Amino acid sequence: SQQGEEDPQALSIQEGENATMNCSYKTSINNLQWYRQNSGRGLVHLILIRSNEREKHSGRLRVTLDTSKKSSSLLITASRAADTASYFCATDGIGNEKLTFGTGTRLTIIP
Amino acid sequence: EPEVTQTPSHQVTQMGQEVILRCVPISNHLYFYWYRQILGQKVEFLVSFYNNEISEKSEIFDDQFSVERPDGSNFTLKIRSTKLEDSAMYFCASARIQGSGYTFGSGTRLTVV
Numbered sequence: 001s002q003q004g005e006e007d008p009q010a011l012s013i014q015e016g017e018n019a020t021m022n023c024s025y026k027t028s029i030n031n032l033q034w035y036r037q038n039s040g041r042g043l044v045h046l047i048l049i050r051s052n053e054r055e056k057h058s059g060r061l062r063v064t065l066d067t068s069k070k071s072s073s074l075l076i077t078a079s080r081a082a083d084t085a086s087y088f089c090a091t092d093g094i095g096n097e098k099l100t101f102g103t104g105t106r107l108t109i110i111p
Numbered sequence: 112e113p114e115v116t117q118t119p120s121h122q123v124t125q126m127g128q129e130v131i132l133r134c135v136p137i138s139n140h141l142y143f144y145w146y147r148q149i150l151g152q153k154v155e156f157l158v159s160f161y162n163n164e165i166s167e168k169s170e171i172f173d174d175q176f177s178v179e180r181p182d183g184s185n186f187t188l189k190i191r192s193t194k195l196e197d198s199a200m201y202f203c204a205s206a207r208i209q210g211s212g213y214t215f216g217s218g219t220r221l222t223v224v
Contacts, residue, residue, distance in 0.1 A: 031210055042202060042217035043154065088154065097142070097209050098167055101154040 005102055006089055012108040019076045021105040023089030024069075030094045032065055034074050037086045037104070046074075046087075079109045113137040117203050117216035124193055124223055132188045132219045134203030143186045144204040144213065145178065147171070154202070160186065193223045 006023045013019055023032070031050050035043040049056045049065045049072065056063045062075040076083055086106045090099040116135040124130050136143050145157040158168040160178055177189045186205075190197055200220050204213040 033212055035215075040200075040220075043204075043215040045212040045214065048212045090154075092210065097159055098144075098156040098169070099146070099154075099213065100156070101146075103153055 006087070006105045008105060009103070010106045010108070012110060013079060015079055015081055015109050015111050017079055019079050019083070019107055019109075021074045021087050021107070023072045023074070023102050025072075025089075025091050025100075025102075026070060027091075027093060029067075029091040031092050032063075032072050033090045033092075033099070034061075034063060034072075035088045035090060035101075037088065039085075043088070076107075079107075081109050081111050083107060084109045113214070115203055115205055115214050115216035117201075117219050119219060120217070121220045122222070124221070126195055126223055127192050130190050130193055130221060132190075132201050132203075132221070134186045134188075134216055135184050136186055136203065136205030137207075137214055138184070140205035140207050140214070142166075142206040142209060143178075143180070144206075145188045146202045146204060146215075147199040148202065148218075149196075149199045157188070157201075190221075193221075195223050197221060198223045 029051055031048050033048045034046045037043050047058045047061055047063050049063050060077045065072045086104045088104045089102045092099050118133045143160040146154050148154045156169050158172045159166045175191045179187045200218045202218045203216040206213045
């Protein structure tokens, strides 16, 4: 797989449920970030986790990072209809500032 | 909250024409980027810009592409002779320091016909 692969590709859940999305990557990273993109719109930065961190919280978001498995997960708790969007992970390497994006998970929250 | 502003939001151009995509990054940011997203595909890095010069560019960013920061506020991407495959959403982003979260603009949808 390529650097930054999310799974699942698509996820539909009922409003109020928790949504978990996963991201795997191949090369060593400096930071891993998660972004949200509403259909046809820009990318909104959600959270950044550094390579020496294992877990981070921001509101209803919880991100974990396992550098030994080269994977990260994004958990959205108590989902809302407004959370419907595509979610991307993006990594940057040590001494390499460009972001490499994953393929994204399309999340649909059913009211 | 400070925003990255991109204009126009949508541009249609004839193949072979030059286009300039404009961005106004956040005022105290020092690092500037262009990314693109072909419909249904990944977001791809094009170029990064710091201290008035290109710091890194991808294979996509060939001689047809150029970037400029003509004054203290604007950051532009020029495509000299557009091709059909240049049709994509182009995103500008800026960051205050390296390794921090980027702020992306809402994008310019470029359609080459």
